[in-house]
Amino acid sequence: MSKITINVVAARANVSKKTVSRVLNNEPNVSDKTRKKVTDIAEELGYKPNPLARGLASNQSFILGLLYDNPNTNYINNIQAGALQVCQDKDYHLLIHPCKASSDQLVNNVKELISHSRLDGLVLTPPLSDFPELIDFLLTSKTPFVRIGATENLNCSSAVVSNDEQTSYEMTQYLISLGHTAIGFVKGHPQHNSATERFQGFQRALKTANIKLHEKWLQQGDYTFDSGEHCARQILTMNEKPSAIFCSNDYMAAGVLKVANQLEISVPHQLSVTGFDDAPISRYIWPTISTIQQPVEAMARQATSLLIEKLKIPDGEETTVVLESQLIKRESSAPPFKRISR
Amino acid sequence: MSKITINVVAARANVSKKTVSRVLNNEPNVSDKTRKKVTDIAEELGYKPNPLARGLASNQSFILGLLYDNPNTNYINNIQAGALQVCQDKDYHLLIHPCKASSDQLVNNVKELISHSRLDGLVLTPPLSDFPELIDFLLTSKTPFVRIGATENLNCSSAVVSNDEQTSYEMTQYLISLGHTAIGFVKGHPQHNSATERFQGFQRALKTANIKLHEKWLQQGDYTFDSGEHCARQILTMNEKPSAIFCSNDYMAAGVLKVANQLEISVPHQLSVTGFDDAPISRYIWPTISTIQQPVEAMARQATSLLIEKLKIPDGEETTVVLESQLIKRESSAPPFKRISR
DNA sequence: GTGAAAGCGCTAACAG
DNA sequence: CTGTTAGCGCTTTCAC
Numbered sequence: 001m002s003k004i005t006i007n008v009v010a011a012r013a014n015v016s017k018k019t020v021s022r023v024l025n026n027e028p029n030v031s032d033k034t035r036k037k038v039t040d041i042a043e044e045l046g047y048k049p050n051p052l053a054r055g056l057a058s059n060q061s062f063i064l065g066l067l068y069d070n071p072n073t074n075y076i077n078n079i080q081a082g083a084l085q086v087c088q089d090k091d092y093h094l095l096i097h098p099c100k101a102s103s104d105q106l107v108n109n110v111k112e113l114i115s116h117s118r119l120d121g122l123v124l125t126p127p128l129s130d131f132p133e134l135i136d137f138l139l140t141s142k143t144p145f146v147r148i149g150a151t152e153n154l155n156c157s158s159a160v161v162s163n164d165e166q167t168s169y170e171m172t173q174y175l176i177s178l179g180h181t182a183i184g185f186v187k188g189h190p191q192h193n194s195a196t197e198r199f200q201g202f203q204r205a206l207k208t209a210n211i212k213l214h215e216k217w218l219q220q221g222d223y224t225f226d227s228g229e230h231c232a233r234q235i236l237t238m239n240e241k242p243s244a245i246f247c248s249n250d251y252m253a254a255g256v257l258k259v260a261n262q263l264e265i266s267v268p269h270q271l272s273v274t275g276f277d278d279a280p281i282s283r284y285i286w287p288t289i290s291t292i293q294q295p296v297e298a299m300a301r302q303a304t305s306l307l308i309e310k311l312k313i314p315d316g317e318e319t320t321v322v323l324e325s326q327l328i329k330r331e332s333s334a335p336p337f338k339r340i341s342r
Numbered sequence: 343m344s345k346i347t348i349n350v351v352a353a354r355a356n357v358s359k360k361t362v363s364r365v366l367n368n369e370p371n372v373s374d375k376t377r378k379k380v381t382d383i384a385e386e387l388g389y390k391p392n393p394l395a396r397g398l399a400s401n402q403s404f405i406l407g408l409l410y411d412n413p414n415t416n417y418i419n420n421i422q423a424g425a426l427q428v429c430q431d432k433d434y435h436l437l438i439h440p441c442k443a444s445s446d447q448l449v450n451n452v453k454e455l456i457s458h459s460r461l462d463g464l465v466l467t468p469p470l471s472d473f474p475e476l477i478d479f480l481l482t483s484k485t486p487f488v489r490i491g492a493t494e495n496l497n498c499s500s501a502v503v504s505n506d507e508q509t510s511y512e513m514t515q516y517l518i519s520l521g522h523t524a525i526g527f528v529k530g531h532p533q534h535n536s537a538t539e540r541f542q543g544f545q546r547a548l549k550t551a552n553i554k555l556h557e558k559w560l561q562q563g564d565y566t567f568d569s570g571e572h573c574a575r576q577i578l579t580m581n582e583k584p585s586a587i588f589c590s591n592d593y594m595a596a597g598v599l600k601v602a603n604q605l606e607i608s609v610p611h612q613l614s615v616t617g618f619d620d621a622p623i624s625r626y627i628w629p630t631i632s633t634i635q636q637p638v639e640a641m642a643r644q645a646t647s648l649l650i651e652k653l654k655i656p657d658g659e660e661t662t663v664v665l666e667s668q669l670i671k672r673e674s675s676a677p678p679f680k681r682i683s684r
Numbered sequence: 685g686t687g688a689a690a691g692c693g694c695t696a697a698c699a700g
Numbered sequence: 701c702t703g704t705t706a707g708c709g710c711t712t713t714c715a716c
Contacts, residue, residue, distance in 0.1 A: 005708090017687085019685090025711090030685070057711040117435065258626070261628050280567075359694075363695060400695055
């Protein structure tokens with residue numbers, strides 16, 4: 001069906017190939033009249049430029065790579081959806097590339113990927129966004145890239161980030177405003193800088209409110225359900241328990257909920273639990289988990305747009321865009337249990 | 343860095359371009375000696391053929407499309423992972439394409455996608471695998487495709503399927519073997535043929551065991567958590583309740599669990615609940631859900647391999663591969679509650 | 685403003 | 701078994 005090439009459009013419009021090409025690429029030096037004529041005829045014929053030919057001639061591939069190493073399928077799915085939207089819109093392809101951050105072959109893998117698939121640019125997601133070796137390589141090889149959720153070296157590339165520290169601060173403030181002063185915390189995966197940010201926001205809120213952080217209620221998780229379970233078992237079997245536990249993500253919060261249930265600690269009556277990410281599980285579990293929603297899809301959209309812009313203006317400025325997260329109050333948080341005392 | 347084209351390889355090997363090309367594509371009519379020489383030199387130079395040039399010349403794109411419309415991010419992620427593995431292995435690209443099965447523009451969308459992105463072939467996932475209009479279009483336009491989880495018209499294309507009906511039968515048998523005779527059922531999304539298969543397996547097991555299916559305990563869900571909740575509320579507020587509920591997927595089972603909890607019906611003590619799919623939530627919720635695990639990733643791998651083979655031998659036979667699912671017993675199923683009577 | 689010629693890196697079709 | 705000659709459909713260069 002589609003044997004419509006640039007040649008037939010040119011012939012029909014009585015202009016040269018090059019003029020059609022100019023119109024297609026929005027180049028200057030075409031009279032408005034010619035431009036319109038070509039546009040109309042292209043439209044009428046349903047002409048679509050062949051990306052392969054285009055790429056071959058201009059040494060581009062119109063393929064963007066999306067790199068990730070993230071166990072959280074929900075996060076990745078949202079990222080993909082956002083990136084895909086922009087790609088479709090701007091006639092780029094998106095190559096999904098899962099990889100292992102822990103592998104010492106990471107940089108080599110990516111190098112191979114770029115050269116082999118002729119990628120025009122890369123979108124990095126956490127924790128890859130803050131991987132020094134990878135960043136270094138991309139910088140020295142002059143591969144265009146943008147980073148999502150990066151926290152370090154923000155001026156070395158464009159980036160789209162959320163304000164985890166601040167939202168974490170607000171979540172903690174919320175717990176404090178409910179009356180909690182004995183608050184535990186389950187940290188996220190040490191390789192993810194979000195884990196640090198979230199913890200820092202928590203610390204800052206405690207300091208501001210003059211509340212002491214009990215080391216014993218501070219546990220190191222790794223963003224998995226199992227780690228949440230494990231940490232909760234540590235905290236909730238102590239004699240002196242906190243009245244609230246702030247978990248660095250929802251899976252860990254779900255793990256805490258499970259342990260609370262097993263230990264017959266009623267949530268939120270005897271214990272408040274909060275999460276982060278607004279993962280589906282936060283709505284499916286009972287009680288539903290108070291959490292924080294990041295605009296993940298919007299972040300991916302922004303990042304992809306930035307990347308494509310950068311491809312067009314290679315020496316443009318590096319931008320950092322901050323998108324705001326949002327606190328979602330659900331059933332797992334409430335004022336602390338008051339012992340009927342005296 | 344990579345200015346190594348077929349020309350430099352040819353020059354270095356003292357042969358023509360075409361000979362190099364032949365070696366690369368594993369074509370016959372090259373002496374072993376020449377073949378080895380070329381292979382070695384290509385290796386040494388780290389030569390990688392430019393897919394764009396290759397595609398342009400041979401009218402292929404080496405891009406496969408993965409079509410889906412599925413709310414289940416976990417399923418899609420596994421499918422993607424499997425398809426990706428094979429694509430990387432065989433030097434294909436995978437273009438992820440979410441779409442709306444409900445849209446009357448579906449066929450047009452896909453048509454546009456294929457022509458615009460020059461896709462070589464398509465992998466279809468449920469419920470798209472059984473969409474007559476789409477299948478018809480692909481067939482008449484001679485677009486190569488394979489289907490995952492198709493149930494209809496199995497000889498019109500290669501397909502990779504699982505034995506949902508049989509596994510559903512076995513799950514039901516398992517419930518019966520525990521002693522359940524009053525068993526409710528929550529159906530899946532009517533647009534997914536898996537929903538029918540799962541229900542049929544259930545029916546067959548009941549019939550085999552001579553157990554009557556109570557219409558009132560049969561509810562129509564749509565594979566979402568919310569629908570599970572809704573159906574459970576119907577069933578569990580009746581005077582006469584079943585002692586087990588078989589849900590067509592895990593999200594709905596989780597919804598049932600939530601309602602049971604609210605109604606203070608203890609699972610599995612007073613009520614057994616089973617799911618389907620082995621979604622993460624089946625392990626994260628309490629009690630953990632007895633379910634069925636499909637080899638989703640392996641299915642995607644198979645399907646992608648079949649597609650690539652078909653691309654090479656366009657008139658080869660259409661194959662149907664069946665992969666076995668597996669019953670996973672967890673905490674949500676147990677023998678029925680015996681009233682301490684008389 | 686526009687066009688002609690050359691070529692991106694590869695494969696197809698044919699010739700030897 | 702191997703090489704030659706033409707392109708694939710587009711962009712680039714440079715001329716007009």
